Amino acid sequence: MRPALALCLLLTMMTPTTIARDTDAPDVTATSRATTPVPPPPSWLSDLDALYDTDLRAVGLDDRTFNAEHWWSVATPLLDKHHGFRIDEIGRSVEDRPLRHVRWGTGKTSVLLWSQMHGDESTASMALADLFRFLGEHADHPLVKQLHANTTLHIFPIVNPDGAARFQRRNAQGIDLNRDARMLATPEARTLKALFDQVKPTYGFNLHDQRVGYRAGNSDRGTAIALLSPPYNHAADVNDVRTRAIEVAGVIRTALEPYLAGHIARWDEEFDPRAFGDLTTQWGASTVLIEAGGIEGDVQKQRLRKLYFLGLVAALDSIATGKHAGVSPALYRDLPENGDVWPDLALRGGTLSVPGHPPTRADLLVNFRNPLTETGGAIADVGDLGTKKARRTIDARGLFIVPIAGHAGERTVIEANDDNDEDAGSPMPLTPGASARFVLSRDPQGRDVVWTLDGDVDPATPSPPVR
Ligand SMILES: [Zn+2]
Incomplete structure (x- = not known):
């Protein structure tokens, strides 16, 4: 029996757990009962969590329906060149909004992160602003030093600023940019592809939000975070590129398990030759898709934003240190798939x-x-x-x-x-x-x-x- 199938059967046998309102305490009643025990989170996690609210959260993004101009007004002051950042305009949207590439770090491992290619999916863009604050204002933090020395981060925030202006999924022409990786009909998709070709990332992060109604597997629990190592072919084969992505996804799960046990899911692995994550995997970048769902009571996704940030830091640290090597693929495979979408x-x-x-x-x-x-x-x-x-x-x-x-x-x-x-x-x-x-x-x-x-x-x- 496939482990995923065994887990599904196990979940159906469990008594459904009611989703509690948001609290700071981990939801211990909703432990995922994975077949493989989840290791303890990174030792730095609780300190970084404690630092976050006062020293890391970028100020001015309390309402998640911001437009790109507002986001850049918050982010740009955090991107000081004296802190090692470089910003380049790399294209223009259909409605002539600037598309920008932020570069940071001196290491040999190239990592590309892109957010909000769907204009109404802003959680990652908030977390990226927090990441900029962390990288820029905490240069002496051991995690930041390690990242700076070993990686070069290439970040393309808000790929779809015209969509963000309307807080809608698609671009100004009504095209879903995440179905335009093959045809490259839109300037936004062409800009992302050109950046990919320029920086030749070893790792990619495809950053999204998903519908709040998704359940984790067959459970009654909402999915707060969903992860995917996108497949590069219809057989969903696993090569070295995907092995690394699956390990990094396992690292993210390990970091977030204390907060979100039972509320972390996995997207299904159906290959879509038009989708960016699938093709960036095919093009050789170990790509992880991260989807922010919802936490009940967290109406502006501010708590989820913090967890998204912590998960991203864990992933980047595992790349900078190489610590993801050998992480059990079961940490990813054991996750329940996104299940039913419940109405609101x-x-x-x-x-x-x-x-x-x-x-x-x-x-x-x-x-x-x-x-x-x-x-x-x-x-x-x-x-x-x-x-x-x-x-x-x-x-x-x-x-x-x-x-x-x-x-x-x-x-x-x-x-x-x-x-x-x-x-x-x-x-x-x-x-x-x-x-x-x-x-x-x-x-x-x-x-x-x-x-x-x-x-x-x-x-x-x-x-x-x-x-
Ligand atoms: Zn999306």
């Missing part, structure tokens, strides 16, 4: 009251454009959804779900004989894809309202009062 919010037990239709017993599922802040909600499904799990559940028993219309602040309940102006809208059934705008009411007409969802959850009243 379920309302269970309510009665749908759409004007013109008879009241109907129905559950409701809502997905948010930003699941952690619960903003930009859209209906995902309606009906008997008792078998569907969700990240959060609201008990709507005894309540009516009544759609609303109009602008925020002057909302009206939609009525069957609605003769208001266009803004009030025609009756808007809560069908999949529709904006999630409704009240929970004690009466079918929506007059005695106990809770409102107007696209965004109001943080002051995230749930109806307990009745």
